[in-house]
Amino acid sequence: MKKRTNYYKDLAADYSKPDPVPQEIGDKLIEDAEKFIELKEATLPAIGADYTLEQIEQENKDWWPTHCEALRRGRGDILTAEYRDDLVYFCQDGPYYGLEEQKAREIHWWALIAQPGVTMAWPIAMFHGEYVWFEWNCIDDETRETIAKGSVAWVRRGHRGGCHFKGEQLTFYRDVFASEELVKLITA
Numbered sequence: 001m002k003k004r005t006n007y008y009k010d011l012a013a014d015y016s017k018p019d020p021v022p023q024e025i026g027d028k029l030i031e032d033a034e035k036f037i038e039l040k041e042a043t044l045p046a047i048g049a050d051y052t053l054e055q056i057e058q059e060n061k062d063w064w065p066t067h068c069e070a071l072r073r074g075r076g077d078i079l080t081a082e083y084r085d086d087l088v089y090f091c092q093d094g095p096y097y098g099l100e101e102q103k104a105r106e107i108h109w110w111a112l113i114a115q116p117g118v119t120m121a122w123p124i125a126m127f128h129g130e131y132v133w134f135e136w137n138c139i140d141d142e143t144r145e146t147i148a149k150g151s152v153a154w155v156r157r158g159h160r161g162g163c164h165f166k167g168e169q170l171t172f173y174r175d176v177f178a179s180e181e182l183v184k185l186i187t188a
Contacts, residue, residue, distance in 0.1 A: 015068035018119035033066035053129035059158035111178030
């Protein structure tokens with residue numbers, strides 16, 4: 001039998017289950033997210049001797065827990081800043097090109113998956129160079145029902161490049177559009 005993988009073994013925090021990380025770790029991850037965003041360059045950096053796939057993969061592993069914490073905290077400002085301005089985003093409502101096209105739709109998804117009383121988890125997260133693939137689910141804290149789930153592929157050129165391609169399959173079991181009350185909870 002093939003040995004099972006702990007996808008979070010060498011990462012700063014474990015988001016594989018709907019348990020909160022300690023507050024001080026979450027706060028540090030948000031600080032790190034803000035620092036990583038500041039490193040994003042205006043032009044997508046080339047992969048080469050000065051910026052290797054190994055370095056990009058390590059930066060993606062360092063970034064991953066910051067992304068999870070930003071989603072759990074409803075930090076839409078951080079989530080949007082992770083993308084490049086020329087993002088290509090494929091999903092069932094897309095395709096979307098650039099940051100503006102998907103904003104009106106994606107804020108509803110963020111509001112639903114980060115709503116109070118629901119905890120998001122990412123049981124699988126895999127890294128290969130600039131590729132990040134993960135599965136996620138949102139669990140109602142009271143009823144334990146899965147309210148949404150999905151799988152996502154990001155092409156993220158480390159901290160200097162940010163995410164330039166995202167492909168996502170989302171399934172919502174409860175709600176499709178967030179209420180105005182939930183949308184207001186997402187930091188713009």
